[in-house]
Amino acid sequence: MSVFPVFPLSCAVQQYAWGKMGSSSEVAQLLASSDPLARISEDKPYAEPILSAGKMKGNGPAEKRGSGGSKEGEGSLGSSDPSEAPATTPGYFLVAAVIVVWRVWAGDSNELAEKLHLQAPQHYPDANHKPEMAIALTPFQGLCGFRPVEEIVTFLKKVPEFQFLVGDNAATQLKQSMNRDSQAVASALQNCFSHLMKSEKKVVVEQLNLLVKRISQQVAAGNNVEDIYGELLLQLHQQYPGDIGCFAIYFLNLLTLKPGEAMFLGANVPHAYLKGDCVECMACSDNTVRAGLTPKFIDVPTLCEMLNYTPSTSKDRIFLPTRSQEDPYLSIYDPPVPDFTIMKMEVPGSMTEYKVLALDSASILLMVHGTVTASTPTAQTTIHLQRGGVLFIGANESVSLKLTEPKDLLIFRACCLL
Template sequence: MYVRCEKAGLRVTRMAAQRVFPLSCVVQQYAWGKLGSNSEVALLLASSDPLARISEDKPYAELWMGTHPRGDAKILDNRISQKTLGQWIAENQDCLGSKVKDTFKGQLPFLFKVLSVKTALSIQAHPDKERAEKLHLQAPEHYPDTNHKPEMAIALTSFQGLCGFRPVEEIVTFLKKVPEFQFLVGDHAAIQLKQSLGLGDQAVASALCTCFSHLMRSEKKVVVEQLNLLVKRISQQVAAGNNMADVCGELLLELHQQYPGDIGCFAIYLLNLLTLKPGEAMFLEANVPHAYLKGDCVECMACSDNTVRAGLTPKFIDVPTLCEMLNYTPTSSKDRLFPPTRSPEDPCLSIYAPPVPDFAVMRMEVPGSATEYKVLALDSASILLMVQGTVTASTPTVQAPIPLQRGGVLFIGANESIVLKLTVPQDLLMFRACCLLQ
């Protein structure tokens, strides 16, 4: 779309600012990622870019969609010359939406991702803003910014992770069934946990803190000895045809194979084990212990890179900080699920709106029998990911329709609506990250 303006008697024609455009996004090839075409990240990349060549022996772990300095997306529009999304937003602040612009000081506040997990990510938690500022001041090489990092994972395939402390009754049962776990926790801490039942939240939290801290501070040599004993015992039972599900035997052997002798293997007896079906989600607020184990998901988070780790990782470990900062409130695994809200106006739309201002995610499932679908305007910049389907996107500020297929990513400026016309009679599955400020 072109705008004509008159100045000093001269007629000047200039192009109006584009507010909807496709993005080329950064792929991170971390060692824990799924290899080659086993990775949803790789498959999305290959579908959206005909020039992409997938190496079957390389990991494709994360697709970053946003403006983070380590993965600032590039704009795929010839009329916006060689700019990253971060650079363009800095020059076009109104695209954020007035509330987002003011609240987040002219920055896109979220980072949108796809993850393909082959081996477990670390036992970790993310600090709140106050602690993030302190950690960044003390150790900027390990905590690179001052922001908090709440995050949400929405399963694309069966997705397994650890999230929050188990109910005390479950942990006490594991202490009885897994003597190696009991040995590392220690008799005093185990007794304190058992006696905390019925004494109130504060007593339970204190006992959980003692158990977790004793476990995570165990001497490396002792951890290796006890883990080897446990692995040998479970392996013998499995070989004899016994089902070891009551002590998470299969998972324990997997984690030990990935991280031999790592204290994080024992965390499965303290933390809830969740297996998300496609479309199910978990929300990880500040100070909640968690670890992703395997599967593919869409993830959205505050734009930060602050993580405090304690196991299942070759990266920097900070056990004292993690033990000090954690939320030791036990919850059931079903209470760790974060269900979306169905839109009353749009039967195709589900909204995952966590209790933080930085981000929300919308899931759109459109039947292939539809001819078009309208993506409604929001008072927020947003990023749209096409997981399944082929469409053309049209908007009043775009001259020509934008083709969008599986793996395609679209930036949508604030207050822009889009009409998607289905070019192939196939169901659409899309995710849209945004801010829903009140």
């Protein structure tokens, strides 16, 4: 057992192109609040800090603050130790600040992850799967899972450019599948999506330009283009002109999450984050199979083969937490995978002290709002935490948070409840 079972973490911030610019980014604001020496550049994007309690692949791994890369604390992982669980717990835990757009992609299953890792380790560096969950901090927009077939068929009628790329035969097969079983629907949907995604680049650019021109003229004339997501398509095209991923809005559910609502992204579920701020947690894997809306490596054949083609409604894609029976301020997001669980704590500023329960798992605590001093029964010192602060908590350790000002607390905690 480490002699430092609870300690603050320092986290590197990724400046990916899809991040929000400067202080408009929640990530930049959290960084500035937690580090008085941080300087925010208004002309640079701030996308996400990477937080991890265990092994990392080098993407800005979190370190014990002041350790210079010390590994202290790794012995406090409890039953979530890498030798006893499918991934180091709680995997990646981060805040993402997204400005249109991220990428159309999917996380792989364990079986596919192993296969891809063996075949192309330069693109798929892990043999572990990559389920993930995003919890909205602000109104958050994303794409998740295939729409009901009826909705896709409606878009095929209203968007001739979309119909052209899908092809008449595939579109007809999809329409006919509505009166058949789920296997026929999945087969037809895969055929449609594959035809679109495997279209020649030149043809895609031509059709997308025609669609953009048509929508732009309708907008200029004051016509409503909501029925074909006109404004969203123009935004995507502006970010990634000529990209086939722009047509994904006609295949995938568009979700607008309220703060506190979440979407769970299981293996082989296509998705994209469009805009807003969220807290995200995922299994410890760097694998991503991408199809568009990204400058990174794209693997369309693998994506088309691996996806789950079971349609669902956008409502069915929203993941709601459960309230704790022990703690009235605690909400639990427990997805159907063993890799991670996320806890949200909303503590009123009228309280003077709040107890963070001990778990048989290492965990990471992130302060989104509020200022506290943290202490444990075994430590002689206290740790000051404010907005953006991050705390590693070893297995079976409880933490007392004393509020230093009468402001509400918003805290997220990533762990593994095996």
